[in-house]
Amino acid sequence: NKLKDWVAKLPKAELHLHIEGSLEPELMMSLAKKHAVDLPYSSIEEVIDAYDFHNLQSFLDLYYLGASVLRDEDDFYQLMSAYLQKCREDNVVHSEIMFDPQTHTERGIGFDIFMPGFVRAMQYAEQEWGQSSLLIMSFLRHMSEESALQTLEDAKDFLPHITAVGLDSSELGNPPQKFARVFAKAKDLGLKRVAHAGEEGPPDYVWEATNILDVHRIDHGVRSIEDASLVEHLVNKQIPLTVCPLSNTKLKVFEHMSQHNILELLEQGLLVTVNADDPSYFGGYLNDNYHALIDHLDICQEQLRQLVQNSFSASFLSDETKQHWL
Ligand code: ADE
Ligand code: ZN
Numbered sequence: 001n002k003l004k005d006w007v008a009k010l011p012k013a014e015l016h017l018h019i020e021g022s023l024e025p026e027l028m029m030s031l032a033k034k035h036a037v038d039l040p041y042s043s044i045e046e047v048i049d050a051y052d053f054h055n056l057q058s059f060l061d062l063y064y065l066g067a068s069v070l071r072d073e074d075d076f077y078q079l080m081s082a083y084l085q086k087c088r089e090d091n092v093v094h095s096e097i098m099f100d101p102q103t104h105t106e107r108g109i110g111f112d113i114f115m116p117g118f119v120r121a122m123q124y125a126e127q128e129w130g131q132s133s134l135l136i137m138s139f140l141r142h143m144s145e146e147s148a149l150q151t152l153e154d155a156k157d158f159l160p161h162i163t164a165v166g167l168d169s170s171e172l173g174n175p176p177q178k179f180a181r182v183f184a185k186a187k188d189l190g191l192k193r194v195a196h197a198g199e200e201g202p203p204d205y206v207w208e209a210t211n212i213l214d215v216h217r218i219d220h221g222v223r224s225i226e227d228a229s230l231v232e233h234l235v236n237k238q239i240p241l242t243v244c245p246l247s248n249t250k251l252k253v254f255e256h257m258s259q260h261n262i263l264e265l266l267e268q269g270l271l272v273t274v275n276a277d278d279p280s281y282f283g284g285y286l287n288d289n290y291h292a293l294i295d296h297l298d299i300c301q302e303q304l305r306q307l308v309q310n311s312f313s314a315s316f317l318s319d320e321t322k323q324h325w326l
Contacts, residue, residue, distance in 0.1 A: 003294050007304050008287045011325060013094040013311035014087065014275055016219050016242035018138070018168065019118070020067045020100055021278025022083040031069035039065070051281055056200050056251050057170055059281060067103045076117030084125040084133065086279070090287045093325070096316060097122075098136045098166050101151050102143055115158045134316060136194060138166035139182060141174035148182040152189075163316055164192035166219065167209075171201040176208040183213040192216050192316055194242075199253060203227035210239060217242055217314060222253060225261055225268070235269040240314030244277035245289050251282075257296035266303060273311045 025047040032039045041047045053059040125131040139148040165186040197209040199220035206224050209215045221241035224230050254260050265272045279285045293299050312325040
């Protein structure tokens with residue numbers, strides 16, 4: 001397929017990627033063995049068979065379980081290296097990578113363990129392959145405001161390596177306003193802001209993320225389409241949506257890819273981008289997500305070009321670097 005080859009070779013940016021969600025079953029099993037972590041899987045096949053989700057929470061349970069094998073600096077280095085190598089294969093020249101510190105600090109694994117591993121892999125990719133990347137520190141919204149504030153405090157020595165804060169995990173029942181003070185503090189520290197909203201949650205959560213958390217981007221945001229005045233607001237402010245097609249079908253936000261609303265979002269003038277979210281759990285990296293759109297939607301080359309251009313315009317790159325890629 002010519003369109004698939006064309007988009008695969010285009011330089012692209014990825015803006016919504018959880019590094020813990022790029023942990024492949026092979027690495028998970030080998031680290032489990034290395035650290036004698038008891039997982040409820042006896043083979044790679046059993047891991048893959050378990051990835052049959054019916055909503056966000058059923059995925060998150062296995063995602064946190066998988067992350068429990070990450071223990072020392074080299075584990076985090078290997079995890080980040082493997083993702084950046086995939087980027088190289090997919091022509092992802094720039095990535096903005098989320099990590100969930102609380103998933104690790106809860107287990108006694110601190111910033112001094114995972115940050116050096118992440119940064120070492122990112123510096124290698126930059127120096128050897130010319131790939132740029134930056135980090136987004138994401139708070140777990142099912143945990144307390146206090147825990148998020150503590151996480152911001154724990155990150156103090158590593159802020160030069162962190163560009164933005166984010167908000168992820170169980171959306172329903174954990175509205176953005178729960179983290180109003182955390183995000184205000186992050187803004188004071190000079191950090192940029194993104195938040196998951198409108199994945200499973202209602203359009204009101206997207207309103208809160210923009211109005212209360214003052215975010216630069218909405219992660220997912222596909223349910224924004226249910227509120228015409230919200231769409232108008234996002235279009236006027238050009239607040240990007242980082243959409244994740246394979247994630248949305250795996251987690252049953254849409255029953256089938258043919259029902260995905262990304263083309264409607266694009267048609268309404270929204271700054272939409274394509275992303276992989278948790279590629280190891282959802283069956284594909286960035287090019288696989290573009291290819292799924294080509295397979296199941298009536299998408300043309302111009303729309304694909306727009307999505308790729310949006311990935312740079314919606315990024316935290318400098319205007320000068322954006323111009324280079326646009
Ligand atoms: N954590 C990792 N992936 C996520 C997603 N798609 N939504 C919410 N939290 C997440
Ligand atoms: Zn996500």
